[in-house]
Amino acid sequence: MFRSLFSFLSLRSATAFVFILVLATAPALHAQSSVAPAASPANDIIVLHAAHILDVEQGRLASPGEVLVRGNRIVEAGSSVAHPAGATVIDLGAATLMPGLIDAHVHLFLHPGAEDLQTVVESVPERTILAEIAARDDLMAGFTAERDMGTEGAGSADSAVRNAIDSGLIPGPRMMVSGNAISILGGHEDAIHFNPAEHISSNATYANNAGELVSVTRQQLKEGADFIKIYQTGADRFADGKFTTPYQYTEAELAAAVQETARVGKRVGVHCTGEPGALYAAQAGVASIDHADQLSPETMRIMREKQIYAVPTFAISEYFAAHADSPAFAERERALLAFHAAEFRKQLAAGVPMAVGSDVGPFPHGTQAREFELMVEYGMAAVDVLRASLLNGARLLGKQDVIGQLKPGFYADVIAVPGDPLQDISVLARVSFVMKNGVVYRNELQR
Numbered sequence: 001m002f003r004s005l006f007s008f009l010s011l012r013s014a015t016a017f018v019f020i021l022v023l024a025t026a027p028a029l030h031a032q033s034s035v036a037p038a039a040s041p042a043n044d045i046i047v048l049h050a051a052h053i054l055d056v057e058q059g060r061l062a063s064p065g066e067v068l069v070r071g072n073r074i075v076e077a078g079s080s081v082a083h084p085a086g087a088t089v090i091d092l093g094a095a096t097l098m099p100g101l102i103d104a105h106v107h108l109f110l111h112p113g114a115e116d117l118q119t120v121v122e123s124v125p126e127r128t129i130l131a132e133i134a135a136r137d138d139l140m141a142g143f144t145a146e147r148d149m150g151t152e153g154a155g156s157a158d159s160a161v162r163n164a165i166d167s168g169l170i171p172g173p174r175m176m177v178s179g180n181a182i183s184i185l186g187g188h189e190d191a192i193h194f195n196p197a198e199h200i201s202s203n204a205t206y207a208n209n210a211g212e213l214v215s216v217t218r219q220q221l222k223e224g225a226d227f228i229k230i231y232q233t234g235a236d237r238f239a240d241g242k243f244t245t246p247y248q249y250t251e252a253e254l255a256a257a258v259q260e261t262a263r264v265g266k267r268v269g270v271h272c273t274g275e276p277g278a279l280y281a282a283q284a285g286v287a288s289i290d291h292a293d294q295l296s297p298e299t300m301r302i303m304r305e306k307q308i309y310a311v312p313t314f315a316i317s318e319y320f321a322a323h324a325d326s327p328a329f330a331e332r333e334r335a336l337l338a339f340h341a342a343e344f345r346k347q348l349a350a351g352v353p354m355a356v357g358s359d360v361g362p363f364p365h366g367t368q369a370r371e372f373e374l375m376v377e378y379g380m381a382a383v384d385v386l387r388a389s390l391l392n393g394a395r396l397l398g399k400q401d402v403i404g405q406l407k408p409g410f411y412a413d414v415i416a417v418p419g420d421p422l423q424d425i426s427v428l429a430r431v432s433f434v435m436k437n438g439v440v441y442r443n444e445l446q447r
C-alpha cells in the first residue's frame with residue numbers, strides 16, 4: 001500500500017462499506033457462475049473471433065483477429081487461424097482481442113477506507129473472504145495476472161487465496177504473492193499514529209537488520225511467498241515542492257535480503273518513494289521500485305542498466321486526492337501527484353523500464369484500469385503503457401514465456417475490449433470478455 005491516510009473516525013463507515021460490498025456482490029456471483037460453469041478447460045477447442053487482435057510486441061492491430069485455444073493454451077493467434085472440426089467458435093463481433101492485463105502492484109487484502117486498523121477490527125478469515133471477492137472483481141475487469149504486494153497484517157493468507165484460484169476453486173487472476181510485507185520498528189505501516197502503549201499491530205513484519213531480514217524472508221518463503229516485499233522508505237514529506245523520505249534499510253541490508261531470496265530463484269520488490277532509499281534498492285539489485293515518486297539520475301542509470309522496473313502507481317494517488325479528509329490534504333495529494341508526474345517524465349526520458357501497477361485495494365478492486373489512462377496522460381505513449389503492463393509485467397512476475405502475449409504455447413489468457421487501445425487507452429476500462437487459462441469467465445458479446 002502507498003501510505004496510511006485514513007483516520008480512526010472513518011473506520012465505522014469503512015466497515016459498513018465492507019458489508020454493503022458483500023451484499024451487493026452476492027447476486028453478481030450467481031450471474032457470473034452461470035456464464036462460466038467450467039472450472040477446467042480440459043482439452044476443449046475454442047476459436048475466438050473478433051474484428052481485431054492486438055500484437056503488443058509489434059504495437060499494431062491486425063484485422064480480423066482470431067485465437068485458437070486448446071485446453072488452457074493458445075495454439076495459434078493472428079488474423080485467421082485453423083478452425084478444427086468440433087471447435088466451439090466464440091464470435092466477439094467488433095471487439096479487439098488482446099492479452100489479459102497484468103497489474104504488478106495490488107492488495108487483495110485491502111478495501112477502501114480501512115487500511116490502518118484492518119488488523120484491529122477485521123479478522124484474517126473475514127479479510128480472506130473479502131480478498132476472494134477482490135480477486136474475482138479484478139479478474140472480471142480483465143486482469144488475468146497480478147503481483148500482490150503484501151497482505152497488510154493478514155500473514156500468508158494470500159498463499160491460500162492464490163492456491164484456491166490456481167486449483168479452480170474460486171475465480172481470480174494468476175497471483176504472485178509476497179505474504180506480509182517487511183518493515184522496520186517504527187517504520188512505514190507500524191501504526192505510528194497511535195499510542196505506542198496500546199501496542200497496535202504493525203501492518204508489516206518487523207526486521208531490523210540484515211540477519212532479521214534473512215530470517216523473515218525464510219519464514220515468508222516457507223509460508224508460500226512467490227517474492228518478498230520490503231518497505232524501503234517512509235514516512236514521506238512533501239512541502240513547498242520538496243519531497244523527502246527516510247530510507248529504512250541500507251544497501252548492505254537490502255542486499256542480504258536480495259541474496260537470500262535469489263538463493264531460491266525468487267526476487268524482492270520494494271515500496272520506495274524516493275532518495276536515498278531508491279539508490280540503495282537499485283544498488284542492492286531489487287526487481288522493482290514501486291511508487292518511485294523521485295529517483296536520482298544515478299538511480300535511474302542503474303535501473304536502466306539492471307532492468308529494474310519502476311511501478312508508478314498513480315491511480316491510488318488520484319483516488320486519495322479525490323477522497324481526502326480535508327481540503328488541505330487533497331491539495332497536498334494533488335501537488336504530490338503533479339510532482340510525481342513531472343518525475344515520471346524524467347524517468348521515461350532516462351529510459352527507466354516501467355511496469356504497470358495500480359496499488360488497488362485502498363480504492364475499489366476492478367476499477368484499476370484507470371492506471372493505464374494516467375500513465376498516458378502523464379506522457380507515456382499508449383503502446384508503451386501496454387508493453388509495460390503486458391511484456392514488462394510478465395517479466396516482473398517471472399512468467400514472460402507464458403503470459404502477456406497471444407502466442408502459441410502461452411496460457412489462454414485473453415480479453416476483449418471495444419475499440420483500439422493503441423488509439424484510446426480508456427477502452428481497457430470497458431472489458432467485455434475475459435478468458436483465463438482457457439476458461440471463459442465473462443462474455444457480454446457472444447451472439
Ligand SMILES: [Zn+2]
Nearest residue numbers: 001002149359
Ligand atoms: Zn501497495
